[in-house]
Amino acid sequence: xxxxxxxxxxxxxxxxxxxxxxxxxxxxxxxxxxxxxxxxxxxxxxxxxxxxxxxxxxxxxxxxxxxxxxxxxxxxxxxxxxxxxxxxxxxxxxxxxxxxxxxxxxxxxxxxxxxxxxxxxxxxxxxxxxxxxxxxxxxxxxxxxxxxxxxxxxxxxxxxxxxxxxxxxxxxxxxxxxxxxxxxxxxxxxxxxxxxxxxxxxxxxxxxxxxxxxxxxxxxxxxxxxxxxxxxxxxxxxxxxxxxxxxxxxxxxxxxxxxxxxxxxxxxxxxxxxxx
Ligand code: RET
Numbered sequence: 001x002x003x004x005x006x007x008x009x010x011x012x013x014x015x016x017x018x019x020x021x022x023x024x025x026x027x028x029x030x031x032x033x034x035x036x037x038x039x040x041x042x043x044x045x046x047x048x049x050x051x052x053x054x055x056x057x058x059x060x061x062x063x064x065x066x067x068x069x070x071x072x073x074x075x076x077x078x079x080x081x082x083x084x085x086x087x088x089x090x091x092x093x094x095x096x097x098x099x100x101x102x103x104x105x106x107x108x109x110x111x112x113x114x115x116x117x118x119x120x121x122x123x124x125x126x127x128x129x130x131x132x133x134x135x136x137x138x139x140x141x142x143x144x145x146x147x148x149x150x151x152x153x154x155x156x157x158x159x160x161x162x163x164x165x166x167x168x169x170x171x172x173x174x175x176x177x178x179x180x181x182x183x184x185x186x187x188x189x190x191x192x193x194x195x196x197x198x199x200x201x202x203x204x205x206x207x208x209x210x211x212x213x214x215x216x217x218x219x220x221x222x223x224x225x226x227x228x229x230x231x232x233x234x235x236x237x238x239x240x241x242x243x244x245x246x247x248x249x250x251x252x253x254x255x256x257x258x259x260x261x262x263x264x265x266x267x268x269x270x271x272x273x274x275x276x
Contacts, residue, residue: 001047003143008172009174011157020089020090020103021085021088021089021090021105021106022085022088022140023146024228025083025085025088025104025249028229030229030233031228031229031232034229034232034233034235034236035079035082035083035232035236036083037232037236037240038075038236038239038240039076039079039083040082040216041072041240041244042072042075042076042244043072043076043077043245045071045072045244045247045248046069046072046073048248049065049068049069049072049110049248049251050069050257052248052251052252053065053068053069053251053254053255055255056254056255056258057258058128058258058261058262060261060262060264061254061255061258061261061262062084063123063127064124064128064250064251064254064261065251065254065255066126067120067121067123067124067127068124068247068250068251068254069116069247070117070120071120071121071124071243071244071246072243072244072247074113074116074120075113075116075117075243077082078110078113078117081109082107082109082110082134086109087107087108087109087110087112088105088106088107088108088109088232089106089108090103090104090105090106091104091106091155091157092104092157092161092260093157093184093262094157094158094160094163095160096159096160096161096173097160097163097224098223098224098225098228099220099224100160104220104221104224104228105179105220106154106155106221107232108114108154108155110148110235111147111151111154112147113120113131114147114150115147115148115151116181117145117146117243118143118147119140119143121205121243121247122136122139122143122177123136124247124250125181125185125198125201125202125205126139126140126185127261128189128192128194128197128198128250128254129185129188129189129192129193129194129198130188130189130191130194130264130265131184131185131188132188135180135185135188136186137205137237137264138176138180139176139177139180140183142173142174142176142177142180143173143177145169145170145173146170146171146173146174146177148167149166149169149173150167150170150216151196152169152170153165153166153167153170153216153221153236154216156212158246159174162256163221163222167213167216167217167222168184169214170178170213172238174213175211177209178206178209178245181202181205181206182202185198185202186198186199186202190198191265192260192264192265193260193263193264194211194260194261194264197249197250197253197257200249201246203239204241204242204246204249205242205246208238208241208242208246209242211238212238213230215234215235215238218231219231219234229239239270
């Protein structure tokens, strides 16, 4: 009886799916290189951003700086966790999927850590636009909804339809984020005197963020038109632009225009006055 229980327990502590995923990572250098490059770039970005923000003093600019710095910090942890095998696995795809019945590599940790990195991007953008708390709260909570239901889309294996249902729910959250970015914040940024840089960063963000659901749909977890390594390189390339390049442009502007950031009207007051 006891022996049997011990046997079961050891089966639980050595999940087969995770072992397979680690082997896939070890054997596929193209796949693992897509992760290593981000570990290296995240490390460099952290050092660079600490240096760039060293003289930033005003509270609002400092908050933008810290939230921007958190983007590569979360990224470093995320990619290290993927490489260690902790947040990757293999999933058996349900009937209806192009690879039905096969074990498919799933870097589910990516979707999990987006829950922490993307709100930092939106916090920095919202502060730059001098927005109010309600709009900031809306953008961030909708974004978290998008990431968590995106994780569900990646993990659910009960039915193929359910994967796409979660994809649809996640996309609906994403539409709310896009609405705030494209409709609400540009007006706020104009009032705050940050319209030009906000316009550039908004465009970069909207175009690149749209790439993620497209890649998911084309990738191994969606229609499986492209393989795991190409999908992973796609996400890594998007990450490099949407995180490090984005954050660099934002921080460079904030460090050079601290007065504008500091003197931006308080978002809540500004919108109320504008609405009168
Ligand atoms: C998923 C699939 C489900 C539908 C949608 C998605 C959108 C993901 C996005 C991710 C952005 C990630 C970034 C990470 C930086 O650290 C989850 C792929 C809409 C927009 C910018």
